[in-house]
Amino acid sequence: MTEQQLFSLSRYPETLAVVRLAPGAEIPTWAESSSVFSITATATETSLVCAGRSVPKKARHQKPFTAFCVDGTLALDQVGVLLALLGPLAEAEISAFTLSTFDTDWILVPTAKADRAEEAWRRSGHTVAPAVPV
Template sequence: MTESQSTEQTGSTSEASTPNGATESLHPTYTLQQFPEKLAVVKLPPGAEIPEWAESSSLFSITATATETSLVCAGRNVPTKQVAHKGMTAFAVMGTLDFALTGVLAALLAPLAEAEISVFTISTYDTDWILVPVAKAEAAAEAWRRQGHTVDLAVPVKPTRKKKT
């Protein structure tokens, strides 16, 4: 599947007129959803258990390597002494991104780099998530809109989890 074919699943391709009146593809555009929760990116030691204070939100992610465990969770209960970067806003690329699709993050991160907005990214099986500081969320949305992307407010869905017995 080519990038332009896959882009139809998640967005569209911007077009421009050439001198002879034909149109050419400039870059793919995407629809992103902005989630309202304030998230935290937390550093835990390697092999750490998930702490009781860690709360699920629109995005709850655990990444473990040989040298650290990183946790993205709701920021409201993260202890003040915990090594964490709090106050992050999450944006998700809408739709399912095909694994053969290339350049999605490049298209979305370049406008943020130009606007000097730092990011923390996470990819799931279906899509990509981009976290930015809460204070820069509106600037990020505007940077994307200037590039032809769409940014909508998300209505979070609470995940259903079985209670431990």
């Protein structure tokens, strides 16, 4: 068994939404970027993560989410990152929506449970701090 990996995370202040669009949908003009803006398209759907403030009520979406980013650059072959971070959330019964970029991983949690997520990570030895604007 390998030693537990510990990570530093940054908490972003924006309220985010996860939006489901039809397959092949154009990105709507209301989809505003934020600390994280993601488009994932498959044969069966197009999903957006975007600022929650402008998402129309009629759009199929869930919000509000708070984003946490793993600080630094993670190697693409690094094993166990999400396991180390999602395990404490599962134990605290906090759902998560994850995204990965070339450099790092993002974890979105329901905003009402963001403080509890921080506590769960700290109890597990991880550190969490407010994001520093770039």
